[in-house]
Amino acid sequence: MILSINDAIDEIVSTVTDALGPLANLTTATAADWLGYLAEIGIQLVSTIILFLAVRFFLWKPITKILEERRDAIDKELTEAQAAKENSIQIEQELLTEREKAKAEIKALISKAEHDANIQREAIINDAKAEAKRRLDNLENELIQEKANMEADIKKEIVDIAFEAAEKIVAKEIDREKYMDFINDFLEEAK
Numbered sequence: 001m002i003l004s005i006n007d008a009i010d011e012i013v014s015t016v017t018d019a020l021g022p023l024a025n026l027t028t029a030t031a032a033d034w035l036g037y038l039a040e041i042g043i044q045l046v047s048t049i050i051l052f053l054a055v056r057f058f059l060w061k062p063i064t065k066i067l068e069e070r071r072d073a074i075d076k077e078l079t080e081a082q083a084a085k086e087n088s089i090q091i092e093q094e095l096l097t098e099r100e101k102a103k104a105e106i107k108a109l110i111s112k113a114e115h116d117a118n119i120q121r122e123a124i125i126n127d128a129k130a131e132a133k134r135r136l137d138n139l140e141n142e143l144i145q146e147k148a149n150m151e152a153d154i155k156k157e158i159v160d161i162a163f164e165a166a167e168k169i170v171a172k173e174i175d176r177e178k179y180m181d182f183i184n185d186f187l188e189e190a191k
Contacts, residue, residue, distance in 0.1 A: 159183045 163179060 155187060158187075 159180060162183060
């Protein structure tokens with residue numbers, strides 16, 4: 001349905017007049033209408049003021065108090081969270097420091113253990129060398145003693161054989177002690 005311009009303007013005017021309500025009739029209003037309008041405006045104004053005061057005294061302060069408490073609680077939580085964050089950073093730094101100290105102590109312990117092991121190894125090697133030298137010296141002494149014993153035995157046998165031979169040759173008794181002195185001197189000279 002297509003309206004003419006005049007019909008469209010009349011429709012717009014009618015819609016605006018309906019929207020304005022009693023204000024639309026201001027030009028045609030009477031004094032009684034004006035008093036009614038003023039009374040309505042006054043009642044509306046007083047109602048608005050009463051509503052504002054009721055909200056101000058009964059709702060504004062409790063709501064403001066609740067909002068303040070909420071803000072304080074949030075600020076407190078933020079402060080605690082910041083403190084906890086700083087504390088965790090400090091603890092982390094302390095743990096890193098302790099970790100580095102532990103690493104240094106472990107390195108020192110390992111180094112000391114290696115040093116002690118080297119000292120113990122050297123001591124064992126030196127003890128083994130000393131024991132080997134002692135045994136070698138003992139063996140050498142035993143060999144010298146054995147050699148001396150064998151030389152003494154050989155010397156005795158030579159003396160006995162020589163004495164028996166001389167006894168048979170001379171066919172008489174020879175003083176054994178004088179003969180032994182003579183043989184010992186002879187053997188000493190032969191060396």
